[in-house]
Amino acid sequence: MVNNYLSPPFTQVHTKLHFDTIKNQLTIHLTNVEQIALHSAFDEHAEFFIHVQLINNKILKKFQDIHKKHWSSVQFITWKKQQEKTTKKLVRISDDKLLCDEHLQFELSKDNITSTSLRFLFFCVDRSGIQDLMFESVLCLTPSMLNEYQQTIEFKDLPQITFGEIYLGISYLPTAERLTIKVNKLRYLCKIETDEKIDAHLTAVFFHHGRRFFQKKFSPFIIDGSVTKNNNIYEINESIMQNIPQNDIQSIYVHFELVIRMLHSNDE
Numbered sequence: 001m002v003n004n005y006l007s008p009p010f011t012q013v014h015t016k017l018h019f020d021t022i023k024n025q026l027t028i029h030l031t032n033v034e035q036i037a038l039h040s041a042f043d044e045h046a047e048f049f050i051h052v053q054l055i056n057n058k059i060l061k062k063f064q065d066i067h068k069k070h071w072s073s074v075q076f077i078t079w080k081k082q083q084e085k086t087t088k089k090l091v092r093i094s095d096d097k098l099l100c101d102e103h104l105q106f107e108l109s110k111d112n113i114t115s116t117s118l119r120f121l122f123f124c125v126d127r128s129g130i131q132d133l134m135f136e137s138v139l140c141l142t143p144s145m146l147n148e149y150q151q152t153i154e155f156k157d158l159p160q161i162t163f164g165e166i167y168l169g170i171s172y173l174p175t176a177e178r179l180t181i182k183v184n185k186l187r188y189l190c191k192i193e194t195d196e197k198i199d200a201h202l203t204a205v206f207f208h209h210g211r212r213f214f215q216k217k218f219s220p221f222i223i224d225g226s227v228t229k230n231n232n233i234y235e236i237n238e239s240i241m242q243n244i245p246q247n248d249i250q251s252i253y254v255h256f257e258l259v260i261r262m263l264h265s266n267d268e
Helices: 057-064 076-080 110-115 246-251
Strands: 011-020 025-035 047-056 083-086 091-094 097-107 116-125 131-140 149-155 164-173 178-188 197-208 211-217 221-224 233-243 252-262
Touching: 011 116, 025 047, 047 057, 047 097, 057 076, 057 116, 076 252, 083 097, 110 116, 116 149, 131 149, 164 252, 178 197, 178 252, 197 233, 221 233, 246 252
Parallel strands: none
Antiparallel strands: 011 025, 011 149, 025 097, 047 083, 047 116, 091 097, 116 131, 164 178, 178 233, 197 211, 197 221, 197 252
């Protein structure tokens, strides 16, 4: 992994909060998205968005702790019940600026301010429609923000929420200069009810000096109650092979992204 690959921050957005205590409503005004550091996600052909979640602090903490415990008794549907909004596509107006002028509204009582946080996600969608790297920033709300509040939100961290973990086998053959990564299995880290079905998509993206050069989208699979009987483990057993010169192997970074959604009866 190259040292400058995760050199924060990558971008920032100006944020203004306005609370209407009579209507129990929070309005977030997002403006002036500026790129600070180069990153492979900032491709001129990609489409950019900002996603905002209004989330209960206890629920946020439970999901943040999943990766430490490698297991959680909370369901994915609990996460999806939190309020969330996404901006329209941000329009690039220069090499380092994206046009943004949006108001996102959420229901929020002033009595719940101290138990609530805003989770900002910056992400892009590439030309094939695949969601690329996302960056996260969390703002804990306080009573002092009841009056109009402004802050520049910096995106410098990868998302801290983990819904699954993958088991890999990695080998490199110097004589053939070939890197092989075998994705053996995925363990889903949320609780699954017997009647639940979850659509899961796993993508691997290879970067060289921070520039994407290969992407593999694995076959989608369904996670349901039957997986619970096997410790929430789903067998994948797929391999990726790439020819990489020996003098470049230290400059390769591989990003795995898991995207999941709840399936309803009319989706099957």
